[in-house]
Amino acid sequence: MNNHQTIPNMDRAAWLAAMDSRAAHAPVPGYAMYSSLTGGITTDPVLMSVPVDDHLVHRGDGVFETMKCVAGKIYNAEAHLARLERSASGIGLVSRWTRGEWTALIAATLRVADRPDALIRLLLARGPGSMGVNPYDCASPQCYIVVFPLPVPFMRRRPEGAHIGFSRVPPKPPPLADIKHCNYLPNALMAKEARDRGLDFMIGCDGAGHLLEGPTENVAAINQQGELIIYDAPELLLGTTLARLRQLVMPLVADKTLTGVRNWPLARGDLGTAREVWICGTSHDLVAVTRIEGQPVADGRPGPVYALAADLLAADIRA
Secondary structure, three states: OOOOOOOOOOOHHHHHHHHHHHHOOOOOOOOEEEEOOOOEEEOOHHHOOOOOOEHHHHHOOEEEEEEEEEOOEEEOHHHHHHHHHHHHHHOOOOOOOOHHHHHHHHHHHHHHHOOOOEEEEEEEEOOEOOOOOOHHHOOOOEEEEEEEOOOOOHHHHOOOOEEEEEOOOOOOOOOHHHOOEOOOHHHHHHHHHHHHHOOOEEEOEOOOOEEOEOOOOEEEEEOOOOEEEOOOOOOOOOOHHHHHHHHHOHHHHHOOOOOEEEOOOOEHHHHHHOOEEEEEEOOOEEEEEEEEOOEEOOOOOOOHHHHHHHHHHHHHHHO
């Protein structure tokens, strides 16, 4: 920094004016935000903020969920709220809000956002209290709800399917692996790894070569016997969308399109012989994987069972 440059000591008005100027040239972070600290909802992007001494910010001490609203309806809300409760319990964070109160706050924030299609981020934070590490410095938990843009599902943008690779980012250890906590540095590094390599998604692996999950997605595969393999274990966080899809595909078992659905670990080599490989997540819906580390999956095109499963999921979201 230039030694002759003077950094101004701003008052509130000057600070907010500088933030207004920045916001005018920055992407809108969200359509609306609720904060329990104010007890209200704002659509002003400058005011969509969390205190710097909230341990959510400087320690990642909090849990979260991301659900979606499609055509004015929240999809799979109960599953997301149940997982939020489990995650909070996993880090000893006691929510001050019942599931019904969460639902009411979400609905109110959506009404103010006035967007029929959107993502909804729920943040349950340890709360403001200090710049230290001790959770007991925080007076009480706080919650923040942000309604923000819902991207176009992956396969509508890329109908040829996704190209994925195996991540070198070390996995999270149990029991933290199946808690949706706000320390998402490994996930962020996996997303960066995918971009740096020109791939769509990365999938994590444990020391034995078993597949875990992507930055925000799960992986599933149909083996040579026609079984859909979905791994649900403490070593990974099973997504709400894939858990729902596991229920939705049972008619495909009944009509013999699939021979079954099995909870079993997938190894890297299993994907090389799989009939189909899928990626699944809240914002992406169901994605057909057509290349892995540059090699085609089966004939290199989205498979027939993928098309049926994607239709079942789409119908469930519409309903």
